[in-house]
Amino acid sequence: MVLIKGGTYTPLYGSDSLKVSVQDFKMDVYPVSNKLFLEFIKKKPKWKRSNIKKLFADKNYLINWKSDMELGDNQSINAPITNVSWFVAKDYCDYLGKRLPTIDEWEYVAMANEDLPDARQLKTYNEQILGWYEKPKTFNNDIGSTFKNYWDIYDMHGLVWEWSLDFNSVLISGESRKDVDDDSKLFCGSAAIGVTDLMNYAAFMRYALRGSLNAKYALKTLGFRCVKDLNQ
Amino acid sequence: MKNLKLILMLSVLISVSCKNEKSTRAFTEVIYYCPMNCEVDKTYKEPGSCLMCKMDLIANQQEKSRHLNEGEISDESIFHLTSLWNTHQGEIIQLEELKGKTLVMVMIYTTCKAACPRLVTDMRNIEAQIPKSNIENLRFVLVSIDPTNDTPKRLKEFALENKMEEEQWVFLQGTESGVREFANVLAVKYKQISPLDFSHSNIISVFNISGELIHQQEGLGVDNKETIHAILELTSEN
The missing domain is CATH 3.40.30.10 (Glutaredoxin)
Incomplete structure (x- = not known):
């Protein structure tokens, strides 16, 4: 893990009055790999594919594995683990005395390119990320195969989407006026105008994805990494 | 904490002993067996290979009726x-x-x-x-x-x-x-x-x-x- 020096920034959905402060924390350099995840379920057999309760994962959980403890033929041991639900990702981090990053923490680190902690104003930064969104099957690539950013963190962009602890705080469910009392900032026409950084379409897509997730979904393109508070 | 666990266990025991009805539920379970049937009628719960002839096990979907006692909880509980x-x-x-x-x-x-x-x-x-x-x-x-x-x-x-x-x-x-x-x-x-x-x-x-x-x-x-x-x-x- 490496240290991420905290700071204040305006996230995608905020206005200036809604700046977000992030404390110092440590973050995994890479997303969790198939290899590390295998070691984990050896110790926590309740998360084996044949054991997991439907409450905690849908039918896509580890769906491409050959068996409970065997990767699929085309899966690299060093590729990021995907097809895991939020419940399992959360428990993985808890088990190691870590936790999943919050959206604010993850986005804070994701603003960085190779040289700058906040590269969101650069046209090249946005183009790079959107370029990845068009590339197919990057989840088969090994961890560490994308760029190392300002914080010495790899693969924030270009490999897989990642779970966050509070992904369910993005309040854009099906019919936004119906079931949530205040979520106008991210949705409908007015929402996109309220978004602070219109350039950051890539981030908008990430928020939209989070808003559409359910904790038991196990998607092929969705992995995770852990963070740790400093005072521990 | 120990006390709490004890209470929990007791309350589970009590609720189990109180029940008298049983609800039945059909479960679909996948059973794996060796195509050569090396060990007669031996089945496996997980895919893999036969211990005797090393051939890959074959999956067999079996409608297995399992009794869920009222005290037990289902997968989605x-x-x-x-x-x-x-x-x-x-x-x-x-x-x-x-x-x-x-x-x-x-x-x-x-x-x-x-x-x-x-x-x-x-x-x-x-x-x-x-x-x-x-x-x-x-x-x-x-x-x-x-x-x-x-x-x-x-x-x-x-x-x-x-x-x-x-x-x-x-x-x-x-x-x-x-x-x-x-x-x-x-x-x-x-x-x-x-x-x-x-x-x-x-x-x-x-x-x-x-x-x-x-x-x-x-x-x-x-x-x-x-x-x-x-x-x-x-x-x-x-």
């Missing part, structure tokens, strides 16, 4: 959540201790000015339409999304203020992580806007006595006919 909760009465419980009652659950926070009072009203409207004889098989559970401010004491006060003091009303304070997990099981979304304010989905969920989600009502002040129908069906069964 919320009683698999193991986090601990404080009740407004000062007890520490796991959700499983609510087993045996039909549960009507909602997530609120007591400093809420906008939606929660209406959600609480919705809950009371539902309660008012359930006959007394069904109420004893029911628990209305209000789970706080603000575990920092909604202490058991505060929840107790809230219960008094809103005249929700009878046995069927249960207020729960969890840990931050336990609440997040619970919300995710209900597919409730929420976000802290300021120290005393949250945005959140307005969902009322109905669970059967085994903790399986049966019905969800979304929105504020919506027609609760279906919710009541679901509750009546569940509470009349017992």
Whole structure:
């Protein structure tokens, strides 16, 4: 893990009055790999594919594995683990005395390119990320195969989407006026105008994805990494 | 902690020994066997290869009728959540201790000015339409999304203020992580806007006595006919 020096920034959905402060924390350099995840379920057999309760994962959980403890033929041991639900990702981090990053923490680190902690104003930064969104099957690539950013963190962009602890705080469910009392900032026409950084379409897509997730979904393109508070 | 475990075990034992009916449920299970049948009639629960001839095992979907005792919980039960909760009465419980009652659950926070009072009203409207004889098989559970401010004491006060003091009303304070997990099981979304304010989905969920989600009502002040129908069906069964 490496240290991420905290700071204040305006996230995608905020206005200036809604700046977000992030404390110092440590973050995994890479997303969790198939290899590390295998070691984990050896110790926590309740998360084996044949054991997991439907409450905690849908039918896509580890769906491409050959068996409970065997990767699929085309899966690299060093590729990021995907097809895991939020419940399992959360428990993985808890088990190691870590936790999943919050959206604010993850986005804070994701603003960085190779040289700058906040590269969101650069046209090249946005183009790079959107370029990845068009590339197919990057989840088969090994961890560490994308760029190392300002914080010495790899693969924030270009490999897989990642779970966050509070992904369910993005309040854009099906019919936004119906079931949530205040979520106008991210949705409908007015929402996109309220978004602070219109350039950051890539981030908008990430928020939209989070808003559409359910904790038991196990998607092929969705992995995770852990963070740790400093005072521990 | 030890005491708590003991109590938990005892309460499980008691609830198991009380039951006399058994509900049956058909489960589809995949069985694996060796194509050469090296070890006569030997089956495996997981894919792999035969220990004798090393040939790959073949899967066989078998309709296996398994008996689920009423004391057991199914794969989709919320009683698999193991986090601990404080009740407004000062007890520490796991959700499983609510087993045996039909549960009507909602997530609120007591400093809420906008939606929660209406959600609480919705809950009371539902309660008012359930006959007394069904109420004893029911628990209305209000789970706080603000575990920092909604202490058991505060929840107790809230219960008094809103005249929700009878046995069927249960207020729960969890840990931050336990609440997040619970919300995710209900597919409730929420976000802290300021120290005393949250945005959140307005969902009322109905669970059967085994903790399986049966019905969800979304929105504020919506027609609760279906919710009541679901509750009546569940509470009349017992």
